[in-house]
Amino acid sequence: MRRPLARRATALGISAALLVPVLAACGSDDKSDQKKDGAKAQSADELVIYSGRNEKLISPIIAKLEKATGTKVEVRYGDSAELAAQILEEGKKTKAGLFFSQDAGALGALSNAGLLAKLPEKSLNKVDAAFRGGAGDWVGVSGRSRVIAYNPAQAPKAPDSVKDLTKPEWKGKVGYAPTNASFQAFVTGMRVLEGDEATKKWLKDFKANGAKPYAKNGAILDAVDKGEVALGLINHYYWYEKASEVGADKLKAKIHFLPGGDPGALVNVAGVGVLKDGGQSAAAEKAVDYLLSDEAQKYFAGETKEYPLVAGVASPVDGLPALASLKAPKIDLGKLDSLQKTLELIREAGMV
Known part of the structure; x- marks a missing residue:
């Protein structure tokens, strides 16, 4: 549901x-x-x-x-x-x-x-x-994994890292939900893994690349499915819930589980x-x-x-891929409590 x-x-x-x-x-x-x-x-x-x-x-x-x-x-x-x-x-x-x-x-x-x-x-x-x-x-x-939703007509192959989303080829083509708790947890995870300065730079570059804000994950998935954007940052279960409702064969959108311990592959x-x-x-x-x-x-x-x-x-x-097969980043999930700094960085990047 x-x-x-x-x-x-x-x-x-x-x-x-x-x-x-x-x-x-x-x-x-x-x-x-x-x-x-x-x-x-x-x-x-x-x-x-x-x-x-x-x-x-x-x-x-x-x-x-x-x-x-x-x-x-x-x-x-x-x-x-x-x-x-x-x-x-x-x-x-x-x-x-x-x-x-x-x-x-x-x-x-x-x-x-x-x-x-x-x-x-x-x-x-x-x-x-x-x-x-x-x-x-x-x-x-x-548990839930962060994934990249993609529309094969616009993105035949989804990128393997959220860091690629700041490249010119994805300008104006990525949906995200800056006020949503799952996005904020992902950003907090990036901070824990790579530090505040690297995360701040990524946020600003991502915003400057024309990333499109949505209110929630479900809206992002719908936008990808309709071709409004080529890619979207969501949790995995949104795609499986939608597939259960309408049938996987009716969905144009697909999802990509990121490899290599990428910050975008956080499992919360x-x-x-x-x-x-x-x-x-x-x-x-x-x-x-x-x-x-x-x-x-x-x-x-x-x-x-x-x-x-x-x-x-x-x-x-x-x-659904087995949990053990996912290449999530190794992180102490308890450290995702540092939300204050995350919201400061999101605001500084002009996302909210």
Whole structure:
């Protein structure tokens, strides 16, 4: 299902990385199921989840989680960065037992603040070390790769690096979404890999080469498919979702997974962490284990076309390259929390 574009939110709280306007990759819900009295869940069979993944996607699997674990779950939905900042503000008085983030950066911010509890080794070991926190306090649930969408009529062969997109041959022919969280995570990844100055230069050169801004990934894919642009920077699942809706044979657009550890091949994750001060550790750990179960992994892989991260769980998506075959850059995903500097560079490049 397509991710709804969330409103631009100002993240609250202490973390400088989160005290900035961000465009979430998931929806928000003001009619939260959070407890009205604001008290922590006291029973081992109760759990409050702050979820940066949208309600339409999460509610069916939450119902399955409740049944499988015997846990009563209440969920507050919102923007991942905003919810992480809320947890930072709540501190030891947090109402959340589990944080389910749309991206690794928000989890990294909470880890750096010492607010996440170390997870049991048996849970961590289900997922490759590249897709979990270095401190052992959060773990990825599903993954997504950045790709280049291309229209074969205009680009018979897609470039093998995002760095090629500043060349004259692609002037005015590339679509991107500068206010979208996934693009911002990619830029943050480039900063971590290559430094601020190199990233700043790439952003300015890319903008100067006539790259065309869009509001979201889905709009970019549609533009590539219609021939409005030859290339587009998106997450892989948008193409597979569209192919599932209309048929792969009906799509003119194709996608290219970049080789060689290119910054444009970043694999980011949605993941979970247990709140150290939430008073719900037992229930939260059961929830983590359920989200890493075969049933939950297959749910996310089928519904979102993302990658399952637990070893031995295969994706049901036809034609999706195996996660192990991707040549993603080697990066500590927790370092994607440095969003403040990324947004400064994007603004300096005149993209927003």
